[in-house]
Amino acid sequence: MRNPQINGAGELQHLLTLEGLPPEVIGRILDTAVPFVSIAERDVKKVPLLRGKTVFNLFFESSTRTRTTFEIAAKRLSADVINLNIGVSSTSKGETLLDTIDNLVAMNADVFVVRHAQSGAPHLIAQHLSATGRAHIHVINAGDGRHGHPTQGLLDLFTIRHYKREFSALTVAIVGDVLHSRVARSLIHGLTTLGTAEVRVVGPQTLLPTAVESMGVHVFHDMREGLAGCDVVVMLRLQSERMKGALLPSAGEYFKHYGLTVDKLKLAKPDAIVMHPGPMNRGVEIDSAVADGKHSVILPQVTFGIAVRMAVMSILAGSQAPA
Amino acid sequence: MTDTALPNAEVTLSRLADKMRDAVAFDAKLIGIHSGGAWIAERLAGMLGGEHQVGFIDVSFYRDDYAKKGLRAKVATTTLPFEIGGSRVVLVDDVLYTGRSVRAAINELFDYGRPEAIELAVLIDRGGRELPIEPTYVGARLTVARDLSIVLQRQPDGSLELSVEPAEGTGGA
Numbered sequence: 001m002r003n004p005q006i007n008g009a010g011e012l013q014h015l016l017t018l019e020g021l022p023p024e025v026i027g028r029i030l031d032t033a034v035p036f037v038s039i040a041e042r043d044v045k046k047v048p049l050l051r052g053k054t055v056f057n058l059f060f061e062s063s064t065r066t067r068t069t070f071e072i073a074a075k076r077l078s079a080d081v082i083n084l085n086i087g088v089s090s091t092s093k094g095e096t097l098l099d100t101i102d103n104l105v106a107m108n109a110d111v112f113v114v115r116h117a118q119s120g121a122p123h124l125i126a127q128h129l130s131a132t133g134r135a136h137i138h139v140i141n142a143g144d145g146r147h148g149h150p151t152q153g154l155l156d157l158f159t160i161r162h163y164k165r166e167f168s169a170l171t172v173a174i175v176g177d178v179l180h181s182r183v184a185r186s187l188i189h190g191l192t193t194l195g196t197a198e199v200r201v202v203g204p205q206t207l208l209p210t211a212v213e214s215m216g217v218h219v220f221h222d223m224r225e226g227l228a229g230c231d232v233v234v235m236l237r238l239q240s241e242r243m244k245g246a247l248l249p250s251a252g253e254y255f256k257h258y259g260l261t262v263d264k265l266k267l268a269k270p271d272a273i274v275m276h277p278g279p280m281n282r283g284v285e286i287d288s289a290v291a292d293g294k295h296s297v298i299l300p301q302v303t304f305g306i307a308v309r310m311a312v313m314s315i316l317a318g319s320q321a322p323a
Numbered sequence: 324m325t326d327t328a329l330p331n332a333e334v335t336l337s338r339l340a341d342k343m344r345d346a347v348a349f350d351a352k353l354i355g356i357h358s359g360g361a362w363i364a365e366r367l368a369g370m371l372g373g374e375h376q377v378g379f380i381d382v383s384f385y386r387d388d389y390a391k392k393g394l395r396a397k398v399a400t401t402t403l404p405f406e407i408g409g410s411r412v413v414l415v416d417d418v419l420y421t422g423r424s425v426r427a428a429i430n431e432l433f434d435y436g437r438p439e440a441i442e443l444a445v446l447i448d449r450g451g452r453e454l455p456i457e458p459t460y461v462g463a464r465l466t467v468a469r470d471l472s473i474v475l476q477r478q479p480d481g482s483l484e485l486s487v488e489p490a491e492g493t494g495g496a
Contacts, residue, residue, distance in 0.1 A: 011393070028396060035381060035400040043408075044434035047384035049394075314384075318393030 004126055007135070011319040014126045014139040015312050017148045018189040026193060029311050030158050036307035036314075039076060049314050050079035053110040057083045058100075059142070060116040065278055066142050066152070069302065070113045073309035079111070097121065098128050105129075111138045111317060119145030138316040146182055151312060152277055153186030155305040157194065159297055160232055162304065163273050167194040173226050173268075174217075175202040176236035176258060176285050179209050183277045184236055192216045202226030203258060206247040223258050230268040233295075235260050235276045238285045251284050261287045265295060273297045330463045332475065332483040335446055336363065339462035340370040343413075343444060346460070349373040351411040351442070356428050357381040357399045359417030359475035362483060363446055367415065378403040380414075385427035401431065408436030413459075417475040419445040422456035447473055447485070 003020055007013040012025055039045055055074040059067055067083065074081045086100060101112070114122040122141035129137050143149040164170055172191055178184045178201050191199045192215070201212055202220045213219060220226030227233060238254060248254050260274065274286075274295045282288050291298060353375050355364030361379045368375045381399040386392075414428055425443060432438060442459040449467050467473060472490040477483055 032394065032398055035384075035398050038400055038402075039384075042434060043436055046434065048430070049384050049389055314394050318389055 004123070004130070007319065009319075012315055013135065013319055014122075014141075015150050015316065016123050016126060016139065016141045018150045018153045018186045018193070019148070021150075021189075021193065023193050023195075026154070026157065026190060029154055029308065029315060030161060032311035032315060033154075033158055033304070033307040036076075036310040037304065039310075040303065040306065046076050046078055048078045050074065050077035050110075050317055053077075053079045053317055054108060055079045055081050055111040055113060055313070056104050056109045057081060057113045057142075058086055058104075058115070059084065060086045060097075060114070060121070061143070062087065063115055063143065065302065065305075066115065066149075069305045070140075070142060070151075070309055073306050073313060074111075074113075076306070077310055077313055079313070097124070101125055101128060105134055105137060109137060111140065111313060113140045113142050114144070115142040116144050119147035121145075138319075140312060140316065143182055146180060146185070148186045148189075149182040149277075150186050151305070151309050152183045153190045154312070155301060155308040156183075156187050156234065156275060156277070157190045158304050158308050159275060159301050160273075162300075163297060164231055167191065167196045170196050170231045171198040171200065171229060172196055172232040172234065173200040173202055173220075173230045174234045174236065175223065175226065175260065177207045177238050178203055178212065178236065179207045180239060181236050184234075185215075187234065188215050188217060200226050200230070204248070223264060224267055227264055227267040230272055233260065233265070233268055233272055233274045235274065235280075235286050237277065237279060238281055240281070240284075251281075255284055259283070259285055259287060260290050262289050262293065265290055265293075275301055278302070328465075329473070329485045329487060330447075330465070332446065332485045335462035335485075336366060336483060337370070339363075339444060339446060339460060340367055342462075343367065343460045344371055347371065347373070347375075347413055347442070348411045350375070351413050352376050352378060352403075352405055352407075353413050353415055353444075354378045354380050354403065354428075354432070355415045356417075356424055359446075360415045362475070362477050363417060363444075364415040366483070367444070376405050378405065380428050380431060382424055382427035382431055385431045387423055387427065403435055406436060407432055407438050410436075410438050411440050411442075412438045413442045413444050415444045417445070418447045418449055418473045419443075419456075419458055419461075420449050420451050422452045422454035425456050426454055446475065449473060 005014045005016050071081050121144050126139040174184050199217045201217045276298045353364040355361035364377050368377045379402045383395050383398040444460040445458045446462040448461045448464045471487050474486050474488050
């Protein structure tokens with residue numbers, strides 16, 4: 001199948017998923033994010049790249065951190081940003097997704113940042129735009145259903161590379177609710193594409209997708225075994241609504257088996273880093289002593305997330321529409 | 324114009340340093356535009372004497388051809404390890420042509436602060452300006468056909484060399 005993210009000239013046109021994205025494209029995004037990190041340290045935290053462009057943040061599902069970091073990223077590129085929480089406006093009045101898009105295109109949108117509870121919604125929008133001759137408008141997936149969250153995956157990759165350099169020498173453990181996590185899915189695709197030596201997923205059977213091994217990962221149900229010798233530990237948020245679904249006995253029980261404590265972290269390498277996409281549940285998947293400890297790079301992840309989103313937007317908005 | 328007509332880069336660099344030595348403020352910051360200008364700024368700091376701090380600027384985020392050409396594949400990090408506000412600055416570039424890179428560099432500098440003064444030092448001035456920008460210090464002036472670019476390269480031993488290549492598209496440095 002043709003990759004709809006890449007246009008005829010081999011340029012990134014949309015960012016919909018990390019699955020199937022060539023390593024050179026991922027590498028270019030990560031490389032481009034490096035100079036954007038230092039812009040946050042200047043007097044004027046802005047560059048004029050996207051001046052005159054209009055970015056619509058379309059959040060059909062609520063999110064504070066992702067929406068805020070996309071908004072900051074677009075503003076630091078000098079774009080005009082419009083935030084729409086569509087869950088509470090048009091759709092509740094019965095408008096379809098594509099009608100909403102057409103209306104915003106009529107307002108001269110240049111970039112759509114889309115968060116949607118349905119997997120594939122950003123994909124559908126990108127296809128609609130190219131089918132209706134508006135391929136110069138770019139779509140960025142900011143999280144769709146259980147499918148993917150590519151910019152989170154990219155910022156995780158950026159963070160790992162920042163602290164650990166070579167992926168080919170790394171063992172990365174992703175711990176927790178992999179089943180419901182689009183973050184985990186994107187990160188696994190990215191890590192395997194970049195040639196990570198070993199990617200592990202660690203969690204109870206009920207929270208791991210069936211046939212997860214086919215994504216090229218090793219499965220561990222025992223957290224101590226899963227953490228042994230790791231360079232990077234990525235903790236996933238336990239969504240409390242899962243507990244009601246009878247997938248888990250209780251938060252206390254979960255923490256006992258899969259919560260990251262100082263004690264368990266000692267099984268990883270002495271210089272291991274601990275990551276978390278947020279929002280964290282302290283005392284459920286991660287102990288405060290770890291979250292605030294010297295191995296934690298959870299807050300740098302947030303800072304890097306802005307630079308990575310700036311890189312994605314500036315590469316997309318600079319790509320030329322296919323003929 | 325052929326390769327043989329190009330001046331020697333090292334000789335031209337010495338000439339540029341001679342012109343600057345007594346004219347540049349003793350504490351002026353030398354800011355090289357990536358990548359050729361960065362190499363020259365580093366070399367000049369050693370050749371000029373005085374107390375010149377060196378910084379590097381990548382103007383990719385300020386270029387005026389982004390809408391036409393997109394973002395360049397390799398963007399380096401701008402590194403200015405000193406205050407720009409109140410400083411005397413010498414922007415350094417390898418080849419001055421249209422003046423558009425210098426325009427971008429000046430714009431970027433002002434996002435770091437208000438310099439007391441900005442001067443411009445270039446190894447080669449090849450004419451062809453599209454903006455009202457003039458260099459303060461020039462190593463050599465020459466005329467080159469529009470479809471050629473002059474490219475500065477750094478050899479493994481650190482020495483600099485000039486060559487001529489077919490230009491990609493129009494406009495450029």
